[in-house]
Amino acid sequence: MALKKKGDWWHAATAVDLDQFLLRHVLGRHCRGVPHRVAHARCAACSAAKFDLFTDEGERVLRVCTACEAEHWVCNLDGKGDPDSAGEIVCTCMYSECEVAVGFALMDPPEGGTEEDGPVGHLYVAGRCTECGLCGVYSEWGPDGDFTFPELAASV
Numbered sequence: 001m002a003l004k005k006k007g008d009w010w011h012a013a014t015a016v017d018l019d020q021f022l023l024r025h026v027l028g029r030h031c032r033g034v035p036h037r038v039a040h041a042r043c044a045a046c047s048a049a050k051f052d053l054f055t056d057e058g059e060r061v062l063r064v065c066t067a068c069e070a071e072h073w074v075c076n077l078d079g080k081g082d083p084d085s086a087g088e089i090v091c092t093c094m095y096s097e098c099e100v101a102v103g104f105a106l107m108d109p110p111e112g113g114t115e116e117d118g119p120v121g122h123l124y125v126a127g128r129c130t131e132c133g134l135c136g137v138y139s140e141w142g143p144d145g146d147f148t149f150p151e152l153a154a155s156v
């Protein structure tokens with residue numbers, strides 16, 4: 001078990017532990033009875049997996065690669081991110097870099113379809129601080145429109 005609770009907070013040893021954090025402690029508590037999926041963020045430009053995170057007033061998340069500074073709005077297929085209102089997230093340890101994974105709650109698939117053919121009803125953007133290991137959900141929203149898990153997972 002690499003996921004440990006310290007006080008009110010979960011801490012993880014590696015980015016892989018974000019799966020358990022999201023599936024058990026976030027999706028498992030808030031989105032019961034529907035299929036769940038997790039996808040991890042990786043920079044499209046340099047394939048690093050550590051980011052500074054910014055949230056805007058609409059709670060959308062901009063991730064900035066700490067290796068190459070490439071910017072990407074997380075799961076922003078409905079195009080709602082607002083760079084002018086984006087503010088940086090800082091961990092309780094005052095460090096800002098984190099590894100990022102997104103948890104998805106899938107809704108009813110179309111007749112004859114598989115679980116992943118259904119639209120994503122809600123998603124949670126989680127980060128694991130690379131300094132202290134603290135895991136947190138830094139934003140959540142329901143996509144505006146019907147997007148499937150494979151579509152959104154490609155945009156994590």
Ligand SMILES: [Zn+2]
Nearest residue numbers: 043046065068
């Ligand atoms: Zn990069």
Ligand SMILES: [Zn+2]
Nearest residue numbers: 091093129132
């Ligand atoms: Zn930290």
